[in-house]
Amino acid sequence: GNSVTQMEGPVTLSEEAFLTINCTYTATGYPSLFWYVQYPGEGLQLLLKATKADDKGSNKGFEATYRKETTSFHLEKGSVQVSDSAVYFCALRLRGGSEKLVFGKGTKLTVNP
Amino acid sequence: NAGVTQTPKFQVLKTGQSMTLQCAQDMNHEYMSWYRQDPGMGLRLIHYSVGAGITDQGEVPNGYNVSRSTTEDFPLRLLSAAPSQTSVYFCASSPTGSGAYTDTQYFGPGTRLTVL
Numbered sequence: 696g697n698s699v700t701q702m703e704g705p706v707t708l709s710e711e712a713f714l715t716i717n718c719t720y721t722a723t724g725y726p727s728l729f730w731y732v733q734y735p736g737e738g739l740q741l742l743l744k745a746t747k748a749d750d751k752g753s754n755k756g757f758e759a760t761y762r763k764e765t766t767s768f769h770l771e772k773g774s775v776q777v778s779d780s781a782v783y784f785c786a787l788r789l790r791g792g793s794e795k796l797v798f799g800k801g802t803k804l805t806v807n808p
Numbered sequence: 809n810a811g812v813t814q815t816p817k818f819q820v821l822k823t824g825q826s827m828t829l830q831c832a833q834d835m836n837h838e839y840m841s842w843y844r845q846d847p848g849m850g851l852r853l854i855h856y857s858v859g860a861g862i863t864d865q866g867e868v869p870n871g872y873n874v875s876r877s878t879t880e881d882f883p884l885r886l887l888s889a890a891p892s893q894t895s896v897y898f899c900a901s902s903p904t905g906s907g908a909y910t911d912t913q914y915f916g917p918g919t920r921l922t923v924l
Contacts, residue, residue, distance in 0.1 A: 699850075723838040729912070730914075731922065737917060737918075738812075738898055738916055738917045739851075739898065739915040739916050740915070741912045741913075741914075744912065762821035773833075784850065784851070788913075794839065794841075794856075794904075795853040795856060795866060795867075796851070796853075796900075797850045798852075798911055799850055800848055800849060800850045801850055
């Protein structure tokens with residue numbers, strides 16, 4: 696089946712630290728890949744996406760590269776801020792069928808000043 | 809644009825009660841969906857619709873009904889609430905078509921439901 700596995704949290708970092716959240720996927724087809732972010736008490740917002748192999752998505756200093764050979768889409772940021780504290784979800788979407796988003800379980804990030 | 813709106817934001821029900829969660833979007837998106845979010849489980853698809861008059865089941869449809877009479881609205885009905893339906897519910901929309909799987913789904917702010 697189709698699934699997304701992301702690193703378990705919670706993750707706690709100091710401001711300006713380097714962030715990596717690992718994400719790997721299993722898919723029967725060729726998916727699009729997404730990172731969504733959920734700030735406390737809010738809905739999910741798209742952070743970045745990539746729709747084909749070797750594409751790099753980027754936004755707000757975050758980056759992730761679609762690696763087909765390792766079926767991965769790891770999220771990175773060079774210097775996190777307190778305002779980055781949130782839950783991050785990796786997700787895939789496949790062509791056809793329900794075209795639903797298949798989500799990982801989420802990784803909670805807390806950044807301390 | 810308001811984007812995707814959901815009402816109510818919070819709701820408490822007793823077991824056996826019924827209610828409707830409202831969802832509306834003003835982006836003229838054909839695809840709309842309902843997810844539930846439970847701790848440690850990510851989001852799971854309940855029902856989805858690819859256009860007015862067309863609905864289908866997702867992975868956890870039991871206990872829920874949907875209808876899609878207009879492009880804008882996609883209400884979710886709980887027929888007889890159970891404690892297992894305590895969750896946060898999110899509505900989402902996106903364009904549809906041959907390249908839809910590359911498109912972003914836009915989420916509403918969510919409805920936090922507690923069933924006692």
